[in-house]
Amino acid sequence: MEHTLSTGHPATPDLARMRREYDAAEPHRPAVREEPLVEEYLAGDWPTQFGRWFAEAVAAGLPEPNAMIVSTAAPDGRPSSRTVLLKGYDERGFVFFTNYGSRKGREALANPYASLLFPWFPMGRQVVVCGRIAPVDRHVSEEYFHQRPRGAQLGAWASEQSAVLPGRQALDEAYARAEQSFPADTEVPLPDHWGGLRVEPETVEFWQGRRSRLHDRLRFRRTGEPGADRWIVERLAP
Known part of the structure; x- marks a missing residue:
């Protein structure tokens, strides 16, 4: 039997018809320097490109631009996601802080891989990070905790x-x-059960919305071992 998409409630908007066209001229879009996301405009490394976009998100007045969705998985592969705040980044990766006994903390320690998503929807941009996750040194947690x-x-x-x-x-x-x-x-x-986690990227994807769902996706991908700092840039189909 053929089924049609249903919202589940007559008062709910028609989800199948809800969409927006990603256009630099669309109303209410923050005014930022809108360069095409093409290889010649991309920074030479992901930290520089992320810093450029993050600064523009801050300047555009996005609420909590350092909010990111962190996804982890249990040893049996069952995933979980939540929103946390980015508290630092450099070429080693992205750092946030949590209770190590929380679900994300337990999963990160037992299955040391994670994904981050920065959903800068008003700007028509996303950044997606995938890589290994590990606790930061305790002195880093101490310094942040007392701030x-x-x-x-x-x-x-x-x-x-x-x-x-x-x-x-x-x-x-x-x-x-x-x-x-x-x-x-x-x-x-500082509690023994509390501290920082760093996601060490293996891939960092920069996504920018375009008309007709022909979005731009450029991904930095590590080709060597962690610490080797050998990266290539790939364009992904939208």
């Missing part, structure tokens, strides 16, 4: 991230206990 607001530091002690809670009260009580353990005149130490 966080005190409330966020206490929250790292209070929240057993991804654990099932009986209710909101349990979390509030755990936070109150953290406040008692670390009075206002004392430093909040």
Whole structure:
């Protein structure tokens, strides 16, 4: 039997007909320097190209331009995704911080591969990163942890991230206990279960929307071992 696409509810918009044309002149699109995503305009390395696009996303006023979707997988291959904030990047990769006991932390340590997605939809751009994931050195986590607001530091002690809670009260009580353990005149130490993870890219894809779904996709791909810094650029079909 042939089935048609259904929204599941009569009041829901027709999803099959929802689409936008990616055009530099479309209304409400942030005003940025719009160069074609072609090989001759691409930076010579992915960190420079990412920095260029990230700076333009910030200048365009995108909300939380450092927000990225992090996807990991359990040892049996079951994937999971969530949004976190990028807190640093360089030629070694992209760094974010989390509770190592969270689902993403456990999966990253057990199955050390991850994917990142920067969804800069208002600009018609995406960046997709795939590679290995590993904890950063503890001194890096220490430095960042002590830059966080005190409330966020206490929250790292209070929240057993991804654990099932009986209710909101349990979390509030755990936070109150953290406040008692670390009075206002004392430093909040870095928990052993909390720190940074770095995604070391094997591929970094830059995606820019184009009319008729003929999008531009240029991908930097590592061809040697990690640390060899041998990269090629490939154009992918949209």
